[in-house]
Amino acid sequence: MTSADLITVSNVTKTYGEGSSAFTALRGVDLSIARGESLAIVGKSGSGKSTLMHVMALLDTPSTGTITLDGTDTTRLSASRVARTRNDTFGFVFQQFFLIAGASVLDNVALPLSIAGVSRKERERKALAALERLDMADKARNRATDLSGGQKQRVVIARALINDPEVIFADEPTGNLDTATGQAVEDTLFTLNREQGITLVIVTHDPDLAAHCDRAVTIADGRVVADERRAA
Amino acid sequence: MKTRDLVRTAVAGTFRNRLRTSLTALAIVIGAFTLALTLAVNNGLNSYIDDTVATVGSEDTLTVTKPAGEVEGDIVRYDPDAPTVGGIGSSGSVLLGASSGQTELLTTDDLDTLRSLDGVERVHTVRPVRVDYLQLEDAPEADRWKLSLSPGIPGVRFPLAAGTQPDLDSDEPQILLPRDYVKILGLDSADDLAGRTLLLGVTDPTGTQETLTATVVGVTDPVLTFSTPAATPSVALAEAIYDIQARGLPDEQKNRWALAAVTVTTEQGTPVADSVAAVQERLDETGFQGRTIDDILGQFRAFFDAILLMLIGFAAITLLAGSLGIINTLLMSVQERTREIGLLKALGLTSRRVFTLFSLEAVTIGVLSATIGITTPVALAPWVNQVLAEGPLADLPGLQLISFTPTLIAAVAAVIIGIAFTAGTLPAIRAASKDPIDALRHE
Numbered sequence A: 001m002t003s004a005d006l007i008t009v010s011n012v013t014k015t016y017g018e019g020s021s022a023f024t025a026l027r028g029v030d031l032s033i034a035r036g037e038s039l040a041i042v043g044k045s046g047s048g049k050s051t052l053m054h055v056m057a058l059l060d061t062p063s064t065g066t067i068t069l070d071g072t073d074t075t076r077l078s079a080s081r082v083a084r085t086r087n088d089t090f091g092f093v094f095q096q097f098f099l100i101a102g103a104s105v106l107d108n109v110a111l112p113l114s115i116a117g118v119s120r121k122e123r124e125r126k127a128l129a130a131l132e133r134l135d136m137a138d139k140a141r142n143r144a145t146d147l148s149g150g151q152k153q154r155v156v157i158a159r160a161l162i163n164d165p166e167v168i169f170a171d172e173p174t175g176n177l178d179t180a181t182g183q184a185v186e187d188t189l190f191t192l193n194r195e196q197g198i199t200l201v202i203v204t205h206d207p208d209l210a211a212h213c214d215r216a217v218t219i220a221d222g223r224v225v226a227d228e229r230r231a232a
Numbered sequence B: 001m002k003t004r005d006l007v008r009t010a011v012a013g014t015f016r017n018r019l020r021t022s023l024t025a026l027a028i029v030i031g032a033f034t035l036a037l038t039l040a041v042n043n044g045l046n047s048y049i050d051d052t053v054a055t056v057g058s059e060d061t062l063t064v065t066k067p068a069g070e071v072e073g074d075i076v077r078y079d080p081d082a083p084t085v086g087g088i089g090s091s092g093s094v095l096l097g098a099s100s101g102q103t104e105l106l107t108t109d110d111l112d113t114l115r116s117l118d119g120v121e122r123v124h125t126v127r128p129v130r131v132d133y134l135q136l137e138d139a140p141e142a143d144r145w146k147l148s149l150s151p152g153i154p155g156v157r158f159p160l161a162a163g164t165q166p167d168l169d170s171d172e173p174q175i176l177l178p179r180d181y182v183k184i185l186g187l188d189s190a191d192d193l194a195g196r197t198l199l200l201g202v203t204d205p206t207g208t209q210e211t212l213t214a215t216v217v218g219v220t221d222p223v224l225t226f227s228t229p230a231a232t233p234s235v236a237l238a239e240a241i242y243d244i245q246a247r248g249l250p251d252e253q254k255n256r257w258a259l260a261a262v263t264v265t266t267e268q269g270t271p272v273a274d275s276v277a278a279v280q281e282r283l284d285e286t287g288f289q290g291r292t293i294d295d296i297l298g299q300f301r302a303f304f305d306a307i308l309l310m311l312i313g314f315a316a317i318t319l320l321a322g323s324l325g326i327i328n329t330l331l332m333s334v335q336e337r338t339r340e341i342g343l344l345k346a347l348g349l350t351s352r353r354v355f356t357l358f359s360l361e362a363v364t365i366g367v368l369s370a371t372i373g374i375t376t377p378v379a380l381a382p383w384v385n386q387v388l389a390e391g392p393l394a395d396l397p398g399l400q401l402i403s404f405t406p407t408l409i410a411a412v413a414a415v416i417i418g419i420a421f422t423a424g425t426l427p428a429i430r431a432a433s434k435d436p437i438d439a440l441r442h443e
């Protein structure tokens, strides 16, 4: 473990349920992610990719093992501290869009700042700037539900980067999109990684997307079975 | 999340499903309406009764009569040996709710007994007087009317439609007339009657009728408890009437009084009611009956209280049903918005804030319901009061049946919002305890 490591996963297991219905989705994962790295997590469906991402993103707690964030053992943090970390250090792109139906695009993008308690003026300014970057500023006042799939995904990415996160966790960010839109979303993510040094953790089935990352970790049956670095 | 944003989000959440929210709120609105109205009526009646108490007698005064024999309940058993009261009726008992014939006149001995009773500070005596008729000074003889007299008692203040309270100790013959006489005497308003001079016909024991004059100092509004409108003479007038009525009677028959008003000695530190109750007991032991104004009005209060309790019960049932509605609606809402809650938590909203968010949705429903449920009766009250005052309650001026006070409004609003908040607790706990992952995986 070096000080450059932002996230360190040590011997993590995750078991869902109890007794006879118990299912172990992670069976002892060790993984270190360096600051500024772009990491792809690949593997078959049901292998435990999303589970691993959720545990790393502090959305879920491991059954055993520890997640260290920036040198801090996160299992020792209070619930509100963990919530604050998710709010100000992480950005999320989930497997589905997760937009608030009735709210405007602007309010959806500004949601992390609203949770953080940023003033309305400030968060609208930032949300507009984020939408601008994704070419979505003209849709700011629309209702989130009225957008196309590709537009929704861009709104979701705008939301993920609005709080200037250190890490963006993305679960199948291009899974629901056509090739061209998927490509645009991919470009945006890598631009953020390159220009702002935002660490990317991307769960994907898409070999092309995985190949673009600095590093690809393959999960099978809850274990890391391969860890490949892209030839520089 | 800032409190303002939480409130904004909660209000937006509440109105997302307008129809459902409206229907849920409606049940609470009905409860709030019933509760507000009931309490306002309670308030109206009680302040009216309190006014009446203040009007009719001071709390340290007992009106004392002597039952003409053994009393069962409020009725006196007939005793053939009891002394009959020749010629002089005890008309003064109108005020006490006891019908004449049930009480004996008080003698000088009786008054001495009363004066010597422990705890009695002052004894005010009332003569058994009655007049044959009254007539305006300048009116024709055809315009003569019967009149009941009700004694003036120290501390008693009457609700006045015009004029002033009588000065009981004045040497002038003064009289207070009920408002009912205004029309009968062919006048337009109570103000026309106040200040006029009356002729009163009084018959002496030999059957000769004489005329007395008296000034109308005031015109009274009716009081809740009295069925017969009665006039109140000043002491000077009552004595003048009695002089004629008892003229030539032997002293033994002449020195009689209809009743006495006993003022109870109040002591520092002892509640007035306690001192009064002690004297009341002593009176009872010595064969008198002493009644406070509260004894007389108590039965009215008990009656109103029973009805109001029932109405409050209805309101409570409605509110219970309404709060089940809130629980149900919010549980559905929490279920439907599982993914949204998961998202909020994933993005860093703490469980406590999620709880607050859904509690605020319940409170929003409460505030909405309370606003509608309370402003409606408040807005309608003046109109309803006016309709009642001109119709069924015309005989009880001064009775504002529906009477709201700021405290009452605030209390009802607090109760409604409190109920809504309480009802929201269960759904809010549900929402707060959702795991972001489960919520995000929720289909």
Ligand SMILES: Nc1ncnc2c1ncn2[C@@H]1O[C@H](COP(=O)(O)OP(=O)(O)OP(=O)(O)O)[C@@H](O)[C@H]1O
Pocket (backbone or CB within 6 Å): A016, A017, A023, A024, A025, A043, A044, A045, A046, A047, A048, A049, A050, A051, A052
């Ligand atoms: N709450 C849960 N209770 C029980 N089992 C669960 C739960 N969540 C996930 N699992 C199981 O854990 C395993 C890993 O799930 P996970 O979502 O991590 O897979 P994945 O690799 O992301 O698959 P996909 O590529 O299809 O998204 C699956 O077999 C899944 O059925």
Ligand SMILES: [Mg+2]
Pocket (backbone or CB within 6 Å): A049, A050, A051, A095, A171
């Ligand atoms: Mg997955």
